[in-house]
Amino acid sequence: MKNKLMLTVCCxxxxxxxxxxxxxxxxxxxxxxxxxxxIGGKHFTNFIYPKDLEKPVLYPIISAGGQLVTRGFxxxxxxxxxxxxPHHMGLWLNYESVNGLDFWNNSYNIxxxxxxxxxxxxxxxxxxxxxxxxxxxxxxxxxxxxxxxKVLLREQTTFVFSGTSDSRTIDRTTILTAAEDxxxxxxxxxxxxxxRLTKELEFASDKVEEFTDSQGNVTKVSASGNGANGxxxxxxGITGAGAWGxxxxxxxxxxxxxxxxxxVSIIDHPKNPGYPTYWHARDYGLFAANPLGQQVFxxxxxxxNLKLKPGQSITFKYRIIINSGIILTADALDQQAKDFSKK
Numbered sequence: 001m002k003n004k005l006m007l008t009v010c011c012x013x014x015x016x017x018x019x020x021x022x023x024x025x026x027x028x029x030x031x032x033x034x035x036x037x038x039i040g041g042k043h044f045t046n047f048i049y050p051k052d053l054e055k056p057v058l059y060p061i062i063s064a065g066g067q068l069v070t071r072g073f074x075x076x077x078x079x080x081x082x083x084x085x086p087h088h089m090g091l092w093l094n095y096e097s098v099n100g101l102d103f104w105n106n107s108y109n110i111x112x113x114x115x116x117x118x119x120x121x122x123x124x125x126x127x128x129x130x131x132x133x134x135x136x137x138x139x140x141x142x143x144x145x146x147x148x149x150k151v152l153l154r155e156q157t158t159f160v161f162s163g164t165s166d167s168r169t170i171d172r173t174t175i176l177t178a179a180e181d182x183x184x185x186x187x188x189x190x191x192x193x194x195x196r197l198t199k200e201l202e203f204a205s206d207k208v209e210e211f212t213d214s215q216g217n218v219t220k221v222s223a224s225g226n227g228a229n230g231x232x233x234x235x236x237g238i239t240g241a242g243a244w245g246x247x248x249x250x251x252x253x254x255x256x257x258x259x260x261x262x263x264v265s266i267i268d269h270p271k272n273p274g275y276p277t278y279w280h281a282r283d284y285g286l287f288a289a290n291p292l293g294q295q296v297f298x299x300x301x302x303x304x305n306l307k308l309k310p311g312q313s314i315t316f317k318y319r320i321i322i323n324s325g326i327i328l329t330a331d332a333l334d335q336q337a338k339d340f341s342k343k
Contacts (some may be wrong), residue, residue, distance in 0.1 A: 019164035026129040035129060035138060039163035040064070047159070048090075049124035049140060053105040056124050056142060058159075061195075064166050065324030067257050069264060071196045071285060075109070080226035081199050083218050088196035088286055091320065093174055094121060095292065096190035098144060098335040099152055099183055102215060103340030104190040110217070116147050117215050121155065136175040144176070151179040153308075170320040171343065178308035185306040186281070187295035189280065193318050194288035198237040199265060202228040203241065203283035230255040232281055233330065241283045248336050249276040253287050254327045263327045267337050269317035271311030274304055289318060319343065 022040030029036070035047040042064070048178040049146055058078075061069040072078040074086040087107040094103040098119055106118035121142050128139040144153035153176045160171040172193070206226070209219055209243050210299035232243035234251045243251060249270075268277045274291030281287055294302040308314060319340045321328070328336070 021134040021335040025131040029101045042099040057090035057092045091195045093193050097186040098337035166325045168322040172318040174316045177313040183308045189296045197285045200255045201230040202285045204228045247276045251279045261327045263323040265321040267319040
């Protein structure tokens, strides 16, 4: 069945390889602390940065074919969705251990008496929005802070959005600069570019799992049905749940939703630290690239433990591709990775 699907998809990709790029535009609303992203006149996503949210995110994300790509919880309730890991929302970038502070797992669900152990990405400022016929650009700055508002890292992020009749692409470049003190990223599991996806992109499961964050808080993940039919494919040819904890310069998660294919691919950049990244690719809808967790994913055979001196910067670049109605072949993703490596 899988080979038949991929054969059909190969034909579809060849018909769409020269699909025309669509206009990208923005609608800013500073009072609601969001910027709406439109591609080809259709709503693609919002960049949201409310002060009571522990990090800025892209949410929701909608495919060119109108399929909801991201999970609704905790911002919206949808029938049949899991309601675990409230810190998983939309598309984001942060990390579990920055000078000992956990930015990844922070959410409204953390008890007040433990909140001081978690970091917060705040003071988001929109620096630029530029609409265009072939692409749109959105840039923002923000601070990675502790609960007392001391700045550990200064963030500068630029999104380049583009799309066609069957695809949406996000090129994200994030520069992190250490502020007054040195910054230490301990090798840990939870990081760094993450997206939490619709239930169809989960793997079907009949078991309940438990996950513990850096401070010992336990989250239970329920069994999954409700149309879950996802599968991973990495640049190394690894499929299914075996993708977790392996390296690759790209990884794709694909499924059928509402009667047509839907796929999300993340492409790493050769200049990123830890390239090619490890994939923190879970079967319950969390899809993440973590280049900094090497000791965990290699079972102690490798270490990175990235350190930045005051004023020193590090850059992370990723391409996220969302396809509706088609699923890219490995060759097509190899070409995307080659093209992105030149950016």
